[in-house]
Amino acid sequence: MTAKGLTIKQVTKTMAGKVIVEPFDLQIQPGEVVALCGGNGAGKSTILRMIVGILSPTSGTIELNGKTYANHRVDYLHQIGYMPDHFNFAAGLSARETIQFYAALRGKSAEVADTALRAVGLFDSRNKRVTQFSKGMQQRLLFAQAILAKPALVVLDEPTNGLDPYWMDAFVDLVRELKQAGQSVIFSTHQLQVADAVADRAIFLMNGQVVRDSAIQEYQTQYGVHGLYGAFSDLFAPTLQHAVSSAPNNRRREHDC
């Protein structure tokens, strides 16, 4: 198979009569890491869910290495590892049983499952029930199931949510390893320092529209080492100020004065 990467052309999504994603274009090369940033409700998860086939686009096309979900569903999905933003693991299963289940779905051995557990530091906790895991441990297990089959495209929805600083750094290292192996990664995040550290490009969304799509280097040239914070402040501060000044608490405070 020729590796062409992910190509999204003019994808839109309308739900309940509301436009959630405006025409969206994206090309991710093999080995490229892209961060989707933006405020709550900007449309990040919706785009990721369309890429992994959970939602179908209202219009436009998504192609991964020449395959589409519509025409080659199994081949398309085999190329993707996905970490959703929320997930309830099966009650009663240990971490090892859980990850072996996902490995088996991908036709992978128990050894592959153990390697994934080691990568996220959960091998020593392998016999613990997943429902007894902390939020951060569950996140690491979700990440492990997304990467275990070494998919061409890894799609991660807020992967560092709930991780402590040690595991945030470890996440950055693991994504760099994926990149070195030629795998593409797209992830959504509110933790801009993580995107600064590991992404090649960052896309800011606001109300389903791309408001900036630049190489990390460009943000850093413009704003310094924490380039994405600078960009976020410039892009979102006017909207946030408006939201704060019209918030009910603020009105009450004004009234109190």
Ligand SMILES: Nc1ncnc2c1ncn2[C@@H]1O[C@H](COP(=O)(O)OP(=O)(O)OP(=O)(O)O)[C@@H](O)[C@H]1O
């Ligand atoms: N099933 C649905 N029906 C109608 N609207 C929806 C549905 N799911 C999501 N939305 C709306 O789509 C918009 C984008 O949601 P989405 O979850 O993609 O945002 P997000 O950028 O991932 O936000 P967050 O950072 O808070 O996770 C929101 O306004 C949300 O209310």
